[in-house]
Amino acid sequence: MEDRRAQKQKASLRGAAWLMHSTFSILNLRSSILLLHRRQLGTLIALLVLAAVLSALTPYFFTISNLLNVVQQTAINAIIAVGMTYVIISGGIDLSVGSILALAGILLGSALRAGVPVPLAILGGLLTGTLMGSLNGLLITRGKLPPFIATLGMMSVARGAALVYSDGRPISGFDASFRELATGALWLAPVPVAIMIALYGISHLLLTRTKHGRYLYAMGGNEQAAILSGVSVRLHKGLAYAFSGLTSGIAAVILTARLNSAQPIAGIMYELEAIAATVIGGTSLMGGEGTLAGTLVGALIIGVLRNGLNLLGVSAFLQQIVIGSVIILAVLLDTMMRTARRR
Numbered sequence: 001m002e003d004r005r006a007q008k009q010k011a012s013l014r015g016a017a018w019l020m021h022s023t024f025s026i027l028n029l030r031s032s033i034l035l036l037h038r039r040q041l042g043t044l045i046a047l048l049v050l051a052a053v054l055s056a057l058t059p060y061f062f063t064i065s066n067l068l069n070v071v072q073q074t075a076i077n078a079i080i081a082v083g084m085t086y087v088i089i090s091g092g093i094d095l096s097v098g099s100i101l102a103l104a105g106i107l108l109g110s111a112l113r114a115g116v117p118v119p120l121a122i123l124g125g126l127l128t129g130t131l132m133g134s135l136n137g138l139l140i141t142r143g144k145l146p147p148f149i150a151t152l153g154m155m156s157v158a159r160g161a162a163l164v165y166s167d168g169r170p171i172s173g174f175d176a177s178f179r180e181l182a183t184g185a186l187w188l189a190p191v192p193v194a195i196m197i198a199l200y201g202i203s204h205l206l207l208t209r210t211k212h213g214r215y216l217y218a219m220g221g222n223e224q225a226a227i228l229s230g231v232s233v234r235l236h237k238g239l240a241y242a243f244s245g246l247t248s249g250i251a252a253v254i255l256t257a258r259l260n261s262a263q264p265i266a267g268i269m270y271e272l273e274a275i276a277a278t279v280i281g282g283t284s285l286m287g288g289e290g291t292l293a294g295t296l297v298g299a300l301i302i303g304v305l306r307n308g309l310n311l312l313g314v315s316a317f318l319q320q321i322v323i324g325s326v327i328i329l330a331v332l333l334d335t336m337m338r339t340a341r342r343r
Contacts, residue, residue, distance in 0.1 A: 074303030083244030091287030109262025133245015220287025
């Protein structure tokens with residue numbers, strides 16, 4: 001009888017502890033969600049303020065043609081940033097997206113010049129990006145390499161492969177049907193913008209309405225706890241990097257069509273802008289937090305800022321300083337908010 005009572009008391013204590021832990025977890029989750037929404041609202045307000053300031057400084061900013069140009073220029077960075085958001089939420093980083101874009105573009109351009117049908121050539125470019133992203137995932141999950149090292153090495157490998165394959169020369173002169181991907185319109189929206197909107201809509205649903213999305217947040221928040229909860233970390237982390245490679249391939253298709261040329265030096269510093277868009281949009285570099293809506297606003301901030309600086313005649317070198325400073329401020333803000341939350 002005494003053993004049974006002792007067992008019942010232990011079970012009651014475990015139940016009470018579990019209930020207290022669950023209550024605190026729910027409260028902490030709610031506070032994190034509210035804080036994230038507040039930060040996203042602040043990012044949106046920052047975008048509106050930036051647009052208002054630039055419209056006051058230059059009369060050319062708030063014209064229909066310029067705004068369309070901003071959105072089209074932003075589309076490529078915003079598309080790459082979708083995959084980057086997935087990776088950073090899972091607790092990783094991908095420094096190879098710009099080089100993967102260049103390699104996918106070169107193989108795409110080479111296929112088009114060889115007479116391969118446009119759909120098959122595009123599929124080849126997308127598969128190239130996905131394959132390179134999957135290799136990143138394998139190096140990280142199976143090879144146990146830190147994401148920074150694995151993707152840094154892949155950045156050099158992919159760029160070198162693009163240069164070797166093309167002999168360092170651009171590939172140009174494609175059919176008009178392929179150029180429609182950059183110059184055409186779909187439901188009154190430019191095709192790159194329509195692709196961007198569709199990608200964000202589908203990716204948002206995958207991130208918020210599927211187990212894969214929930215597992216990415218869990219891995220980024222506490223990978224060891226996710227493993228103990230039965231999450232296949234290797235699978236879902238590998239899928240995040242494969243998806244990042246796919247989004248780089250999509251961006252490669254759009255950029256190649258827009259330039260009517262595939263260049264082995266394309267995509268330089270694109271990883272910086274993708275990370276900037278993600279972090280400015282509220283995704284934590286520590287993982288476990290972030291939304292695609294915030295990433296889209298972050299990409300628009302960078303696009304508007306770059307466009308405004310061009311209209312004001314600011315040099316490209318100084319623009320790099322400005323973008324870098326924005327990244328530092330965004331990460332500093334994230335660190336301060338995390339420290340305040342722990343207190």
